[in-house]
Amino acid sequence: MKITRFFFSVVLGAIVAFGFNACKSHDHDHEHGAVTTLRLQLTNSTTASNVVSGQAKDLDGDGGNAPTIDTLRLQAGVTYNGTILLRNDNDNEDLTEEIREEADSHMFVFTSNTSRMVVSNLNKDSKNADFGIDYTLQATSGGSTTGTLRVVLRHYDTGNKTEEFDTDFDVTFPVVVSGNQLIVIPAVAVH
C-alpha cells in the first residue's frame, strides 16, 4: 500500500503535532499473543517412552481456515499422565508457562462421551482448587471403541472457581481406543 504508507507518514507528522504518543511500529500481519495450538500430551504411566499426543491447531486464528484437530489414539487398559501445552506456532513461542502462572483464575475441564475414558487427579492451583493442566487419563480396559474428549479452559476472573466463568478454549478431540484383549490367533483348521 504505497499510498497508505505515504499518507501514514503525513499522519505521523500530524500526530506529533498533536503532541501525544506517536504509535509504535506496526506489524500488520501479526496477531500478538494469540494461541494457535493446544496440545494434549499423554505419557504412559508405566512405559515412559510410550507418548501419545494430539493437537488442535488454528494458525490463522478465528475464522479463515477451520482448526485442524488430531485424533487421539489411546490403548485400552493404559493410564496416561497427561499435560497440556499451549503454543503460538506462528511465532514459535511456548505459552504454557503463562497459563500456569494464571492457574488461580483458570481451570481445564474434561468431558467425554464414553465411559471408557476417565480423567482424574487434576493438579491444583495455589488455593488448592482444581487447575487441570496436569491430570491422569485412564483408558479403561475393554474392546476397541471411538468417542470424543472435550477440553474446555474456563476463565474465572473473579478468582473464585465456584463463580461464573467464560471460555478461553473449547476443543473436542476425536478419540480412538484400541482394545486390550489378547490378540487371538485364529485357529488353523487342520484337515
Place this chain on the structure above:
Amino acid sequence: MQFICDCIYVNRIVAQVKTDSLTGSLRGQVFESISKEPIAGVLVYLLDVEKKANPTTLSTTVTDEKGRFNISIRSIQSPSPHQFELRFSRIGYKMLVMPLGSIPETDLRVSLQTADIQYEEMQVQSERILGSGLSTQSSEVLKLEELDRHRGQTFGEMISEVTGVTILQTGPSISKPVIRGLHSQRIVIMNDGIRQEGQQWGAEHAPEIDPFAAGRIEVLKGGRSVEYGADAIGGVIRVEPKPFETQHGLSGEVRVNSFSNNLQGALSAEISGDFKMFGFSNDDLRWRFQASIRQAGNSETPDYIIRNSGFRETDVAVFFGNIANDQTLAWRFHYSRFMTELGIYRGAHIGNLTDLQRAIERGSIFDSSATFTYDIISPRQEISHDRASIAFSIPSLIGNWELSTGAQLNIRKEFDAFTFGGISGTIPALKMQLFTATSDAKLTQLPDQNFFGSWLKNTIGRLGVSTVFQMNVRGESRQRLIPDFISFTIGLFVTEEIQLSESSTINFGGRFDYRIQEAAVFNRSSRISTDVTRDFQAATFSLGYKQKVWESFYLSGNIASAWRPPSINELYSDGVHHGTAIYERGNPTLLVEQSNSIEFGAEIESSDVKIEISTYYNRFSNFIFQEPTGIVLTLRGAFPATAYSQSDAAIYGAEFSLRAQLNTWASLESKVAIVRGDNLTRNEPLILIPSDRASVSLHFDLPDVWGLSENFIQLGIEGVRRQNRIPAPLISQENITQSSLSEADYRELMIRLTESPAGYALLNFEMGTKIKFDGKNFFTLSLSVQNLTNQRYREYLSRFRYYIDNPGRNFVLRAQIPFGSSS
C-alpha cells in the same frame, strides 16, 4: 456554522427610559445596517419573556415597504428591563432583540444585520414565526438551559430528550443516539461545524463528545444528505459550543454534579476572557478554556451491582476567536481533547456459543459478589479523541463565505476479558487509530446577492464543497477486525430557498458525492493482505414546502433522498464480536445504500399551546443488515456466523409533541414517538427498531421565597411498550448441525436472542431554584430523581437486555455557579 454570539445590536438607541406604565403604540423604522436601505416584511413582535422557557407573544406587526412599523402596546405595567422585549426578525437577517426598558419614547430606528454567519441560529428562531425556513423537515433544538438540566449524563442521554430520539445502550457508560430507528454510521454528528469522526460503525462505540461542552444541540431528523453528505441517511446532530461573551474581562462558570446510583461525580469549569488583559489592543479577540472530569463507579440495578460498569472521562477544550461585525472577517480556532476509560460489564463479554447460552439462561447478574468500586478492569475501552479546527466567515459582495478545516485523531483501544500471561493485559485486543481531515467551503447568498439579480428577490442560495480524507491504521493489538484503509470523499451541493409570499416558502437542493476507498483486506487463510479499491457515488436531492395556513398554523411537506456508502465493517469485518458471541463477516460486494423519504409536518403555535406533528416514510434500497450464514469453529469453540446482506426496507413513523401553558404557574409537556421498520424483501420487521414510547410531564413554577427565585418542581412519566415487531430468529439447519448445543437448546437460544423485553414505565422528578449571590450572579441548584420508584426494567435497545436489568433509582444533584463580569 454558528460563529459569533447572538449580539444585541442596537444602533442609535441610547436613552434609557423608565416609565411606570406604557400604553399606546411604538413606532419605528427598520434599516439594513450597511446600505441603510429600509427593509420591508420584517416581523416585529412584543414578547413577555417572564417565563423564559415559554415566552408569550403580546402583539405582532410587519414593516411596510419603507420599513415602518407601528406596534400596539396594551397597558404594560412597570416594564422591568427583562420582562418584555421587542424582537425584529426577517429571513436573511439576524434577529434583533431589545428589552423594552431600553426603548426610547421617540421613534425607533432599528438596524438589522444580514444573517450571514448567524443564519442558522436565526433560522431556527424565526422560521416558526415567519412560516419559512429551510427546515421543512423536522428538527428540534436543545438550548443551553435544557442542556444544563442534563449535564453530567452521557452525550447520548442528553439528546434522547428530543422526540423521536432514543439511545442504543451498552451498559451505563455507553449510549449512542438513535434517530427514528437509525444509528451509528447512519447518523452524522457535526461538532462545531466539522463532522465528528470516531469509529462510529460499532454499536458499542459512543460519540466522543464532552457533554459539558455543548452550548446548543440541534437534531435534524430524517435523511439530510443534500446538506450534510454521505451517511446523513438517518439524520444529523449539530453540536455547537457556546458563543463568545461580548463583554470584556474574565468570566466563567463552574458546574458540579453528583449522581447517587453510581456515585458519579462530575466537575466542569470554563473561563473566558479577552486579550486586553494580556496587553493586546485588539478589542474583538476572545478566548475560552473549558475542562471537565467525570468519574463513575459501578451502577446498581434495584437488586444488584453491575460489576465493572464505571467510567472515567477527562475533556479539555480551548477556543480562540473574534467577535466580528457584519463587515469584518470572523474566525474561530477550536482544539479539544476527549479521553475516556470505561468498563464493560463482565457478564456481557461472551467466550463462545455455550457461554452465551449460559449467560442468557442465567438472565441475571454474573456474580452476586460484586461490590461498589471505581476500579475498571477488562473488558474495557480506552479512547482518546483529539480534534483541532479553524473556521472563517468572510463577507463579500456576492455573499458570505464560510471556510473551515479540521483534523481529528481517534484512538480506540479495546481490551477483552481473554487474559492470561502478561501480554494480554497490556496489549489491547483491538487498537484502531483513525485520522480524519475535513475541509469545507460554503457560500451563502442572501437576497440581492444572488447571481440571478433582482427577479429572485426573496431567495437565499447556498453553494458548497466539502472534502473528507480519512485513514485508519491498526495499532499493536492481538486481533484484527477491520482492515487499514484510506478514503477520500468529495461533495458538491447547491440549495435555494425562495419565499414565495408572506405565508409560503419553497426550498430545494441537490448534491453529488464521490468516495474512493482503498483497504488492505487481510485474508485469514492465506495470511496475505490485498489492497482493494472501491469507489462509491451518489446524487441526492431535496424539495420542501411550508405554508402558513392561518394564524399560528403551519403545514410543511418534504421529499428528500440520502445515501450512505457501506461502512468499513460491513465490507470487510472478519472476526468475533464478543458482545453477542457472533462471528461477523463483511461483504465486499455491498452497494451504496440509498433512501428516499417523504415527510409531512403540522405545527400549531399560539401563546399558550404549541403542537407539532410529523409523519414520515423512508424507503431504502440496498438497506444493509446482517443475516446468519453458519457456524464458525475456533479453538474457543463454536460461534454462529453472520454476514452483511442487502435488501429493500422501509422505516416509517410519526411523532407528536405538545407543550401547553395551563395557567401562569403550570405547564404540561407531552411527547409520543412511533417507529416501524420492515425488511421488504424478507417481509419481516427489522431488528432493533425502538419500541413505541410516550411521555407526559407537569411543570409547576413556584413563587419566590426566602431569596430563591425561578423555583420549580416537575414530575414526569415515560411509558415504553414492548416491541412486538421482531424478526424471525436466525436459525439455519446448518447452524443446528454444527452447533455445540442440542437442536432444542440452539432453537431456544436463537429465539431468546431475538425476543424483546417487557414494556415499562418510569417516573422522574425534578426540582430546581436559583439563588442570588454577590448581588448579580445566580447560583443554580437542582435535584432530580430518575426512576423514582426503583423500577426493574430492561430496554429493547440495550445490548445488555439478555443479561441484566437497567440501573435503578438515581438522585442527581446539580449546581451551576457563574462568576465574573458577564454572567
